[in-house]
Amino acid sequence: MEISAKYNPGAVEDKWYAWWLENNFFHSEPDDREPYTIVIPPPNVTGVLHMGHMMNNTLQDVLIRRARMLGKNACWVPGTDHASIATETKVVNRLKERGVEKSSLSRDEFLKEAWKWKEEHGGIILEQLKKLGASCDWERTKFTMDEGLSQSVLNTFVYFYKKGLIYRGIRMVNWDPVGHTAVSDEEVIHKETKSKLYYLRYFISENGKATDNYIVIATTRPETIMADVAVCINPNDERYLHLKGKHILIPLINREIPIIQDEYVTMDFGTGCLKVTPAHDINDYEIGLRHKLPVIDIIDDNGALNEKATILIGEDRFVARKKIVKMLEESGNLEKVEDYTSPVGHSERTDAVIEPKLSMQWFLKMDELAKKALESVVSERVKLIPDRFTNTYKHWMEEVRDWCISRQLWWGHRIPAYYLPNGDYVVEATFEEALAAAQKIDPKIKAGDLKQDEDVLDTWFSSWLWPISVFDPDKAGNPEREPNADLAYYYPTNDLVTAPDILFFWVARMIMAGDEFTGKEPFANVYLTGIVRDKQGRKMSKTLGNSPDPLELIAKYGADAVRIGLLLCTSAGNDTFYDESQIEQGRNFCNKIWNAFRLTQGWEVDDTLQTPENAKIATRWMENKLNKSIEIINDHFSKFRISDATMTVYKLFWDDFCAWYLEAVKPAFGEKIDKYSYDKTIDYLDSLLKLLHPFMPFITEELWQTLKQRAEGETIMLSSMPQPKAYDEKILSDFSFAIETVMNIRNIRQSKGISPKERLSLYVKGSYNCEVSSLIMKMANTESLVVLDEFDQSAQGVNFMSGTTEFFIPIEINQEEEKKKIVAEIERYTNFLTSVKKKLSNQKFVESAPPKVVELERKKESDATEKLKNLNEQLQRFK
RNA sequence: GGGAGCAUAGCUCAGUUGGUUUAGAGCAUCUGCCUUACAAGCAGAGGGUCAUAGGUUCGACUCCUAUUGCUCCCACCA
Numbered sequence: 001m002e003i004s005a006k007y008n009p010g011a012v013e014d015k016w017y018a019w020w021l022e023n024n025f026f027h028s029e030p031d032d033r034e035p036y037t038i039v040i041p042p043p044n045v046t047g048v049l050h051m052g053h054m055m056n057n058t059l060q061d062v063l064i065r066r067a068r069m070l071g072k073n074a075c076w077v078p079g080t081d082h083a084s085i086a087t088e089t090k091v092v093n094r095l096k097e098r099g100v101e102k103s104s105l106s107r108d109e110f111l112k113e114a115w116k117w118k119e120e121h122g123g124i125i126l127e128q129l130k131k132l133g134a135s136c137d138w139e140r141t142k143f144t145m146d147e148g149l150s151q152s153v154l155n156t157f158v159y160f161y162k163k164g165l166i167y168r169g170i171r172m173v174n175w176d177p178v179g180h181t182a183v184s185d186e187e188v189i190h191k192e193t194k195s196k197l198y199y200l201r202y203f204i205s206e207n208g209k210a211t212d213n214y215i216v217i218a219t220t221r222p223e224t225i226m227a228d229v230a231v232c233i234n235p236n237d238e239r240y241l242h243l244k245g246k247h248i249l250i251p252l253i254n255r256e257i258p259i260i261q262d263e264y265v266t267m268d269f270g271t272g273c274l275k276v277t278p279a280h281d282i283n284d285y286e287i288g289l290r291h292k293l294p295v296i297d298i299i300d301d302n303g304a305l306n307e308k309a310t311i312l313i314g315e316d317r318f319v320a321r322k323k324i325v326k327m328l329e330e331s332g333n334l335e336k337v338e339d340y341t342s343p344v345g346h347s348e349r350t351d352a353v354i355e356p357k358l359s360m361q362w363f364l365k366m367d368e369l370a371k372k373a374l375e376s377v378v379s380e381r382v383k384l385i386p387d388r389f390t391n392t393y394k395h396w397m398e399e400v401r402d403w404c405i406s407r408q409l410w411w412g413h414r415i416p417a418y419y420l421p422n423g424d425y426v427v428e429a430t431f432e433e434a435l436a437a438a439q440k441i442d443p444k445i446k447a448g449d450l451k452q453d454e455d456v457l458d459t460w461f462s463s464w465l466w467p468i469s470v471f472d473p474d475k476a477g478n479p480e481r482e483p484n485a486d487l488a489y490y491y492p493t494n495d496l497v498t499a500p501d502i503l504f505f506w507v508a509r510m511i512m513a514g515d516e517f518t519g520k521e522p523f524a525n526v527y528l529t530g531i532v533r534d535k536q537g538r539k540m541s542k543t544l545g546n547s548p549d550p551l552e553l554i555a556k557y558g559a560d561a562v563r564i565g566l567l568l569c570t571s572a573g574n575d576t577f578y579d580e581s582q583i584e585q586g587r588n589f590c591n592k593i594w595n596a597f598r599l600t601q602g603w604e605v606d607d608t609l610q611t612p613e614n615a616k617i618a619t620r621w622m623e624n625k626l627n628k629s630i631e632i633i634n635d636h637f638s639k640f641r642i643s644d645a646t647m648t649v650y651k652l653f654w655d656d657f658c659a660w661y662l663e664a665v666k667p668a669f670g671e672k673i674d675k676y677s678y679d680k681t682i683d684y685l686d687s688l689l690k691l692l693h694p695f696m697p698f699i700t701e702e703l704w705q706t707l708k709q710r711a712e713g714e715t716i717m718l719s720s721m722p723q724p725k726a727y728d729e730k731i732l733s734d735f736s737f738a739i740e741t742v743m744n745i746r747n748i749r750q751s752k753g754i755s756p757k758e759r760l761s762l763y764v765k766g767s768y769n770c771e772v773s774s775l776i777m778k779m780a781n782t783e784s785l786v787v788l789d790e791f792d793q794s795a796q797g798v799n800f801m802s803g804t805t806e807f808f809i810p811i812e813i814n815q816e817e818e819k820k821k822i823v824a825e826i827e828r829y830t831n832f833l834t835s836v837k838k839k840l841s842n843q844k845f846v847e848s849a850p851p852k853v854v855e856l857e858r859k860k861e862s863d864a865t866e867k868l869k870n871l872n873e874q875l876q877r878f879k
Numbered sequence: 880g881g882g883a884g885c886a887u888a889g890c891u892c893a894g895u896u897g898g899u900u901u902a903g904a905g906c907a908u909c910u911g912c913c914u915u916a917c918a919a920g921c922a923g924a925g926g927g928u929c930a931u932a933g934g935u936u937c938g939a940c941u942c943c944u945a946u947u948g949c950u951c952c953c954a955c956c957a
């Protein structure tokens with residue numbers, strides 16, 4: 001059989017993925033086995049796969065595939081999120097490209113467009129996951145706006161409303177003038193922004209007329225002066241005591257406003273005078289409440305000044321700022337301007353500068369929910385990995401404010417509140433129930449009189465139900481209800497793999513919903529991945545164009561290669577610096593596996609052959625090495641050290657299996673292999689492929705299928721993961737000794753320019769009875785290994801030591817060079833011995849250090865003494 | 880402004896109750912090899928005063944304090 005020297009992933013991957021699907025291997029139904037469940041963090045329905053998803057979903061697939069092979073009933077539920085604001089923005093933009101403004105459409109017309117968009121682009125990201133090899137149970141694919149899931153959102157809303165946790169009210173919210181919606185506190189990103197601090201003169205008035213006296217007020221937002229309703233000073237500020245009870249005039253518009261006193265004002269900041277603008281600043285709003293001041297809202301939903309501003313009407317707030325500064329300068333109200341840097345809130349989605357704005361919104365009370373969710377993590381019923389995120393989590397849960405859950409958008413779950421003509425409202429999950437409730441208030445109400453709230457709910461108000469609603473949509477919002485069979489079996493899920501930036505948006509809230517509706521935390525472990533960054537440390541983003549297209553990478557290197565590349569360089573909670581060379585490494589590894597397989601395929605077995613001694617040693621060692629490695633891998637997994645587990649398998653395969661084991665058992669060119677060695681090799685390869693499968697599903701299936709005769713429909717996916725058996729450290733250390741010796745000899749060859757093909761003689765001194773001689777001979781290509789009591793002092797050659805065993809190779813050498821080396825070695829060991837001796841002569845060390853440690857130092861001492869003795873003997877030759 | 884985290888080889892990172900470490904790995908680098916599985920490979924080598932300064936200890940990469948530099952989270956000083 002002719003096999004290519006290079007592994008070709010393309011055809012292999014598509015073939016096996018299709019076959020897995022055909023056989024329904026990813027599908028899970030409740031049964032007697034222990035379940036292992038992961039729900040996918042649902043990507044935005046219209047999103048495209050990026051490197052973060054790749055990392056995230058590779059990790060999930062590794063966990064799921066491993067669990068499946070450990071005999072658990074593994075279920076990975078995929079799905080997508082409707083991503084209210086993100087999707088709506090995209091749809092609005094697409095309409096704009098066609099020259100259609102959203103405002104020209106009715107709600108229904110717009111939603112039709114949005115659904116059309118969803119149908120066209122909705123599946124893309126899930127199809128991309130298939131290319132990665134994700135073994136999701138596609139039959140269970142969910143969408144947060146599916147009928148059932150939508151119902152659970154509405155039920156949840158009604159549930160919390162009736163429980164008194166959801167309320168409606170006018171509050172200062174974060175207004176996004178570009179997205180035209182309120183956003184939650186968590187969706188506001190504060191950025192240090194350069195601006196100016198304007199010092200404005202406000203003239204003091206008497207009987208409504210300006211005097212010559214003025215006070216100076218510093219502001220960053222001069223365009224809001226028309227919304228001023230007072231000027232505030234600190235009651236303890238002696239500089240301004242004489243102003244108590246007086247009034248001043250707002251520049252340009254000359255409206256009279258009072259001077260008030262409030263402890264809030266910092267005396268040593270700015271001028272110690274604060275203009276109070278309740279409509280456009282959260283603090284001013286609170287001062288306004290305390291002093292019962294009116295609210296004048298001069299900025300409209302687009303961020304432009306409205307008619308209440310009386311001047312600059314219709315101008316955008318930033319344009320208005322420039323213009324008003326000029327006007328103030330001309331009118332003599334501008335004292336000075338200073339450069340100033342302050343944090344300014346930006347919308348996470350649209351990057352627009354957030355406008356604090358008073359508006360009517362729906363809120364969910366958080367304190368009670370947060371308290372329980374905090375307890376879930378503190379008690380470690382939910383473990384955050386790495387656990388340092390617990391601190392951040394705690395902090396957030398203790399400081400949490402009520403959640404603004406309404407959004408002024410159309411794409412999403414419409415708030416199930418229905419208004420009566422008189423302004424009263426009822427909250428019910430369906431229109432029929434709402435009508436009935438409304439008729440209780442007023443029997444004359446007809447269906448046409450009820451008007452549903454225009455707003456939709458925050459996206460997270462649906463995704464926080466995800467671990468429940470994907471299994472049992474009726475359970476969310478109905479804590480009393482018996483869970484259905486799926487929920488009872490799969491919930492609580494096991495591990496959640498997600499990015500730390502949505503720890504509060506999503507993870508914390510899922511814990512809240514889980515506790516509220518099921519009384520259980522929705523998952524046991526939260527594995528927080530790092531953010532994938534480019535070489536310069538920038539976050540991968542579409543706008544920067546620094547994110548490679550994952551599908552192109554897969555096409556170029558193969559999915560297995562991409563997975564390994566990502567896995568090798570990730571650790572929980574730490575950002576990952578992506579570089580294509582990592583993927584290359586993955587590809588090279590695939591090729592290595594491919595070629596190891598190729599080698600074994602080329603072997604011809606001869607049943608009559610005896611197993612050579614070196615092959616016996618190698619198989620015995622490989623067996624033990626394999627068991628020890630499996631133990632280490634299991635340990636890494638138990639601690640979610642996924643990249644360490646990956647590296648352990650990587651080295652097990654490449655270094656131990658290929659570089660040592662295969663080289664040791666490999667028959668000489670043209671010769672056949674004995675049956676025992678062959679069978680063992682195939683068995684090891686079988687185990688290794690299984691160990692590798694969760695990390696690299698495709699190549700392992702491809703090779704596993706051809707390695708042995710398999711039954712119809714048999715797959716590595718459902719084979720059982722090798723478990724560690726006892727291993728013998730003595731065998732491992734004997735082999736290490738052989739490796740050390742071989743490497744020493746190779747080193748000598750290299751430094752002396754001796755070809756690996758040239759056979760050498762090897763002598764060993766003293767009580768040498770190591771069992772690995774034949775292995776050393778084969779791997780180091782020596783024709784003999786002779787044990788001597790003493791080396792011939794007159795012979796020319798090189799001495800070296802493996803551990804404390806002394807070897808000698810008779811070869812031509814450069815006397816001076818050799819001598820220098822030995823002298824250098826002697827110096828090194830002398831220094832070492834001195835430090836060890838010093839330690840051992842320290843009474844306190846010997847007394848207080850554990851015996852094991854002291855013993856070790858003694859061993860170091862005797863070894864070093866032995867080595868020095870040997871080295872000095874060697875030196876004698878050159879004298 | 881408050882809080883958290885990080886700083887170990889050119890790069891990315893391990894280092895798991897302070898002592899089996901004279902600080903490891905992978906990648907990259909350098910040298911020699913197209914050896915009949917693999918040049919996407921083989922063999923070998925070099926490279927670190929563990930950010931800085933103190934302290935605790937018989938012993939510190941590991942614990943404490945301070946400093947410096949990055950990162951993240953939270954926060955209403957106009």
